[in-house]
Amino acid sequence: xxGLFRKRVESVDIRLTTFNKLETxxxxxGDRCNLRCAHCHxxxxxxGTRIMGRDVMARIMAVLERHPGLILDITGGCPEMNPDFRYxxxxxxxxxxxxxxRSNLAxxxxxxxxxxxxxxxxxxxxxxxxLPCYESENVEKQRGGGVFSRSIEVxxxxxxxxxxxxxxLHLVHNPGNGSVSGSRDLLERHYRKELxxxxxxxxxxxxxxxxxxxxxxxxxxxxxxxxxxxxxHLAENFNPLATEQIMCRSLISVGWDGALYNCDFNLAAAxxxxxxxxxxxxxxxIDEVITTGNSIRMAEHCFSCTxxxxxxxxxxxxxxxxxxxxxxxxxxxxxxxxxxQ
Numbered sequence: 001x002x003g004l005f006r007k008r009v010e011s012v013d014i015r016l017t018t019f020n021k022l023e024t025x026x027x028x029x030g031d032r033c034n035l036r037c038a039h040c041h042x043x044x045x046x047x048g049t050r051i052m053g054r055d056v057m058a059r060i061m062a063v064l065e066r067h068p069g070l071i072l073d074i075t076g077g078c079p080e081m082n083p084d085f086r087y088x089x090x091x092x093x094x095x096x097x098x099x100x101x102r103s104n105l106a107x108x109x110x111x112x113x114x115x116x117x118x119x120x121x122x123x124x125x126x127x128x129x130x131l132p133c134y135e136s137e138n139v140e141k142q143r144g145g146g147v148f149s150r151s152i153e154v155x156x157x158x159x160x161x162x163x164x165x166x167x168x169l170h171l172v173h174n175p176g177n178g179s180v181s182g183s184r185d186l187l188e189r190h191y192r193k194e195l196x197x198x199x200x201x202x203x204x205x206x207x208x209x210x211x212x213x214x215x216x217x218x219x220x221x222x223x224x225x226x227x228x229x230x231x232x233h234l235a236e237n238f239n240p241l242a243t244e245q246i247m248c249r250s251l252i253s254v255g256w257d258g259a260l261y262n263c264d265f266n267l268a269a270a271x272x273x274x275x276x277x278x279x280x281x282x283x284x285x286i287d288e289v290i291t292t293g294n295s296i297r298m299a300e301h302c303f304s305c306t307x308x309x310x311x312x313x314x315x316x317x318x319x320x321x322x323x324x325x326x327x328x329x330x331x332x333x334x335x336x337x338x339x340x341q
Contacts, residue, residue, distance in 0.1 A: 018294060020292060027052070030081070051256060080108075080113065100125070117154065131171045132172075141176060142176050164202040184208045210311040
């Protein structure tokens with residue numbers, strides 16, 4: 001399968017294998033997390049040691065100052081567990097057109113972290129919250145016991161702060177059964193209905209992300225002898241239309257140590273961007289790697305971004321296309337759409 005993804009994309013349009021224009025700087029604050037999710041591509045845990053410091057943060061701020069109007073997308077691990085998280089948010093105020101925090105929700109119920117919902121609101125952060133399913137059993141198979149009820153409680157607190165109405169609250173769905181996500185529109189309708197009916201929770205939009213076979217999720221697949229089968233499943237569901245909007249054409253990911261990557265998945269797979277002399281490109285040299293036409297590093301895990309409706313940090317890339325190979329993964333309105341096990 002080595003090199004196959006690039007060839008598939010080149011067959012659509014060779015320009016889609018190259019960088020276009022910088023729109024988003026995604027910053028990974030480290031691999032420390034209060035959870036230990038089965039599908040985590042970073043294998044994050046409470047024992048994470050790769051933590052971004054203020055020196056790298058300062059270099060990121062310099063980039064934002066030189067390139068006004070960018071989106072700042074903050075992730076982890078659990079980004080809120082970085083000791084300098086509060087500092088970074090306060091220091092980047094006014095430096096980006098839009099700031100997104102990717103939260104696992106449950107962090108806001110940890111000791112001394114209850115201030116987070118109010119902090120998000122105060123700083124106008126867009127909250128991109130992980131909620132793999134609207135059924136507790138499916139969530140806890142991926143994320144651990146008790147996580148669903150904690151997530152629901154934090155969503156209620158976010159609603160009380162105005163999120164889901166005048167402030168943006170986005171939810172992220174991950175299929176839990178080693179398959180490609182179904183129709184985003186249909187899933188969103190079910191999420192809205194079930195979360196409001198059962199818990200009175202509202203949100204702005206649902207994003208569907210295929211699980212990427214890296215890190216802990218890859219280890220799980222390999223233990224079950226299912227890794228190659230999953231890669232093949234993603235490849236068979238390749239959607240040419242999804243290649244037009246892959247995030248690596250407009251996003252650069254910054255690792256905890258300042259190294260640059262085409263995306264957070266390549267960061268997890270240890271595939272950094274390099275200079276002409278082979279040295280790893282760092283945040284200080286970002287202007288060298290955001291030139292239009294620069295080649296994007298691609299690997300077989302990239303099939304997760306173009307399978308079915310497509311997937312990425314912004315969720316599904318295309319509307320559901322019943323003529324595509326992914327039509328085989330359609331659901332009927334009466335099904336539990338979340339993550340059929």
